[in-house]
Amino acid sequence: LSYSMSAVNDTKFSSAVFLLTGIHGQEDVYLWISIPFFLMYVISIVGNSVILFIIKTDPSLHEPMYIFLSMLAITDLGLSIATMPTTLGIFLFNSREISLHACFAQLFFIHSLTFIESSVLLLMAFDRFIAISNPLRYASILTPPRIVKMGLVCVLRGVVVVFPLPFLLKRFQYCQANVLSHSYCLHQEVMKMACSDIRVNSIYGLFVTISTVLLDSLLILLSYVMILKTVLSIASHVECVRALSTCVSHLCAVLLFYIPGIGLSVVQRFGNSSSPLLQILMGYIYLLVPLMMNPIVYSLKSKLLLFIK
Incomplete structure (x- = not known):
């Protein structure tokens, strides 16, 4: 394989590279795919x-629900910026090489921003629970200083849990054909390229996933169980529908975030028996579709609320 490269004889760590992959077998139509x-x-x-x-410009939107939405938008912007150079670089210029340091930096931002987004979705679920179950105390519970602290905790958690990953990966020698399956770097893929014992990385990666995405998803589920319990106790059908309508966009964002992530994890876990094209497509759906759909979903939600009112 002409694109394959081994780092066995590399005396300098920084001289080794990874090769990213666009859509295998479709190189002739990359310009159209771009x-x-x-x-x-x-x-x-x-x-x-x-x-x-x-x-930012509408003072009437300076309330908790929209502040959390702005956090989600900032996170989505960060993920777009983190993946766009390498993805478009492949399809527009067939630029596949990425240095190890650049790869480690990219995976740090992708994973940390992904975990931050998971945390923000949890905060948004908590926001909806407070708004529906205790509307009279909503403003006193979710005060601006408290929201800022919650946002900082989300950022710190995402950064702290991912921070060790580049250093753990840097310990390895990469002596296999360093061809990755996607047009961006992910920890679970890069560590498989190492010819060293990767048990520490594997265990730590599992711990991080369980303590962030899995925990957040369970807490979001619990929040919606409690929301549903509260809504069912409302006598008025109109009030019930209005309360549930405020959760529609958040539910869509949650499904857009978690379902592709679960799908990609399953495909990677059983990658030997699945189509390489399926892994590539799931990777793009996992990172690109939520970033594109979240603004659309929340725009439609605003129109829905106006219609109900």
């Missing part, structure tokens, strides 16, 4: 930027 990818990034960046601009 068009939908470019449009997805434009929708994501413009959509999330517009959300941030509207929330």
